[in-house]
Amino acid sequence: MPASTNGASISVWLDTADLPSYPPLPGEFDTEVCIIGAGIAGLTTAYLLAREGRSVAVIDALGIGAGETGRTTAHLFPPDEWYATIEDKFGAGNARLVADGHARAITLVESIAAEENIDCAFERVDGYLYTLPGDGLRDLEKEYNSAKRAGVAVELLPDVPGLPFDSGPAVRYMRQAQFHPLKYLAGLARAIERLGGSIFGATHAHRVRGDQQQQTVTTDRGDIRARAVVLATHTPFNDRVVMHTKQAGYRTYVVGLQVPRGALPRILLWDTGDPYYYVRLESPEGADHDILVVGGADHKTGQDDHPEHRYDEIERWARAHFPQAQAVAYRWSGEVMEPSDGLPYLGRNPMDDDNVYLITGDSGNGMTHCTIGAMLITDLIGGRENPWQALYDPSRKPVHGLADFASEQANTLARYGEWLTGGDVDSVQEIAAGEGAVVRDGLRKIAVYRDAQGGLHAVSAKCSHLGCAVHWNSAERSWDCPCHASRFDIEGKVLHGPAPEPLEKIELQDGDPPPRSPRAGMRGRNAR
Incomplete structure (x- = not known):
């Protein structure tokens, strides 16, 4: 277990993982690449760089997986922006790039788990998007056609097979995946150490400054000097304004209910609502039951002082759709960073020299997008071209999400009136x-x-x-x-x-x- 987490609730992952702990930074330190954040973004980046022979140092204020990776539902699935929306906004060619990145990210997690012998319950499962009553079939048909043009293996079905309720029409995305994210991180951490990398816990970074030759990360334990810095902190702290006008933080809520082992199909499931509900199964080792993991009921961070009712809403929805649901075993919440145009920000930080990099804007696909970001940044640090570089460039303007951008800015500005x-x-x-x-x-x-x-x-x-x-x-x-x-x-x-x-x-x-x-x-x- 991590020494501390970023909230009072405990996820099924935090409850069932044995995570290594690491001492704080001992003082001044030199490395080739300093990575800030020990979640899936930071540790995947560190692993890929260390595998190429680079010296890496990972620091985290809380500990491995204590941030948002420990609060995910750990779906490895298509973008919740939908391929139809991505195609409309960015074009068919970029939709193909998105599909390629998602497929390669899932394959990378699968291959790392196999090569490093990480027992993280990685499992290939199909994902299903189904329409809510009254939404009609047209949107699903459009999504099916867009996903197919993007190169995704999809089917349009009359319903989701094996469910205890009539889902209505659905798009099936074949060979998506799920896993235990913290067991995966524990295995990544062991591999990073074996490859010569360093990991430090209880080390809070305050500032990043430097030039193209060297960056200095100022922490409460001493300075780290590095040729490159990766900010894998879910949202960057080094830039006070620019990146934070292009994305907004939302809380999302999860309820884990016990269900009889094997009573429900092993699939990923989500609907067309706004906000939508998303579902998967987790099978705790040695237990005689599965955990039905159901998430949703999102709201802007800091804009619901007593959000416990959201757990109740999710539980009511789950029990109405899954009569097999028994006792509530877990309740937890997490943070989602929603980019204004729907795609994450992965690559060079627009406010610094070319040797500072960002992984942020997960848009509810953190496990997949963080893996894509790690692959992209490893290429950039290695001086290699990457096909996703322009698409996910953090310096891009929010031209494809101007309405959402304006709405979020108006919401933010209104909050400053609370000082009166x-x-x-x-x-x-x-x-x-x-x-x-x-x-x-x-x-x-x-x-x-x-x-x-x-x-x-x-x-x-x-x-x-x-x-x-x-x-x-x-x-x-x-x-x-x-x-x-x-x-x-x-x-x-x-x-x-x-x-x-x-x-x-x-x-x-x-x-x-x-x-x-x-x-x-x-x-x-x-x-x-």
Whole structure:
């Protein structure tokens, strides 16, 4: 298990994986490539580079798989943007490139698992997209034809076989895949060490600076000097504005329900809703049951303070469609970065020299897109051309998603108006144990959490990225930014970027402030 995770909930993967832990960076360090982030993006990149004989060092603030890889549903499946939409936006040629990348990414995961003898339950399964009642067949026919033109092995079927409900028409995508993502990461980490790579945990990167000859990564444990840097942190922290206007963070929710072993077909399943539900099976080793993994109910990060109802909505949907569902075994949530035009950002960072690289904008296909990003960046660092380079270039303009781009920017700008409003409560005395709330203190706002013993944990509500006011997330017991999706724990520590620094700590003295006078007894103290 990782020493810490980026939320209070525990996924089936975190519960069933034995992950290695690594010591912090011991001090100043030199390497050819520094990779920031020890999820599937970072470790796959490190593995591919180390396999080519390059020296690599991976750092992570939390630990292997403690970020979004440990919170995925681990589908390896077609883009949730659909091939029809990609063809409309980017053309048939680029749709073929997308299909090629997805197929090669799945094959790479399969081959690495085999070559490195990684017991990660990798399994080829078919994926099915089915239409909701009233949506009609036309969209599915269009998707089928676009996917076929892109070179994908597909069928158009009257329904999804083997389900306990009538799905209606569906597109079958053959030979997709699923796996246990954290067992896969554990195997990657062992292979990286065997190939001479270094991995450091509990090491938080604050800054990347340099030139075409050398980049320096400043961490809380010392500087790392490298010829190239890969930011595999789900969303980059080194750029304060540009990349964060082109993508938005969404929370997505997952419920794992026990079902009798073998009662349901081993497939990937998703529907045409917005947001859609997505389904797969997991078979825990040694258990007499399967886990029906159902996800959905997405919303913008920081824009639902009490999202527990979303778990209830997913559970109701699952039980209505799968009467075999028994007890709820897991509930967890994760973060999805939605790019404005639907495709991820993989390649050179547009704001730096040619030796800083990004893997971000997963759009709900993190396991696949991160693997594609690792393959692409390995080629770029090796000086090789890559057929996907222009398509996924992070410097591209959002010309294919202008409406979504404008809508997201309007949503973000509106959130800054919250600095003119009051707090969630008038006094910290109104905050129950195990809950958090924002309290106004004169011209500022303070984010306060009360622990089970009644102790108060207070930090500035001002996000350290671009100053939006954070919101309480009661499901994960975190402070989430509704503007650019940064997240912080109850002590203000960064759980998810782009925030580069923790929230400023606030010291509460002489007990709680009196009701309706939260300013009394408070003074600021910079925790950094």
